[in-house]
Amino acid sequence: MSKRTPLIAGNWKMNKTATEGVELVKAISAAVGIDPNVNVVLCPPFTALSAVGAAIEGSHLALGAQNLHDKTNGAFTGEISASMLRDLHVTHVIIGHSERRSIFGEDDAFVNRKVHAALGATLRPILCVGELLAEREANQTMEVVRRQVEKGLEGVPAAKADHVIIAYEPVWAIGTGKTATPAMAQEVHAFIRKLLAQQFGAESAARILILYGGSMKPDNADALLAEQDIDGGLIGGASLEAKSFVELVRSASKSVAG
Secondary structure, rough: OOOOOEEEEEOOOOOOOOHHHHHHHHHHHHHHHOOOOOOEEEEEEEEHHHHHHHHHOOOOOOEEEEEEEOOOOOOOOOOHHHHHHHHHOEEEEEOHHHHHHHHHHHOOHHHHHHHOOOOOOOOOOOOOOOOOHHHHHHHHHHHHHHHHHHHHHOOOHHHHHHHHHEEEHHHHHHHOOOOOOOOHHHHHHHHHHHHHHHHOOOOHHHOOOEEEOOOOOOEEEEEHHHOOOEEEEEOOOOHHHHHHHHHHHHHHHHHHHH
């Protein structure tokens, strides 16, 4: 593991009421709320942001959102702006998740506008990139990832590069139980870091976190996190239960200590 402080982010998706979220947070915080070796971000649904934010106050845990709109305000029924998230003390926001791209039709240009909206409000965007199974089988992984990284970060100044986080999520491994091998994941992570170096310079690229987001679980986390360019995980299903999520945080901590 590099000297980058690893990040474990829990994406709860459309799960957990505010009450359920607080109970989950209490269990997580009691176990890993003060681990200085790992940064932990919890991304509950919008309806639970306020309650979860209050529950993690004073802990080492940070609050993230699962999405935002690129506009600051206006007639966009059902949407949430960056300033609304900041008002709830949100510090991170997931952008371009494969479910947003595939189910809700978000394209690279829209994703890019969201990245700029997040950075403009001093939110840290977690930009998700990754290929479909058909694209991997057609040997198009690097082509897809290159397009999503370059278009997603288009126009981002080098001065803000350190605020960006990338999450590589092979779409075929999300919620399927399938996982890229550590070597497969590392190959793409290293490729992403090269792309970041081309855009922001080698020094900035070396500081940017690149998370793995494809069915990371306690039984594969140690091997994935041991890879040089895998700096943590964007966790879906395993973030909904305290025991499994805590084990992932401890795996990340162990990768630093080891």
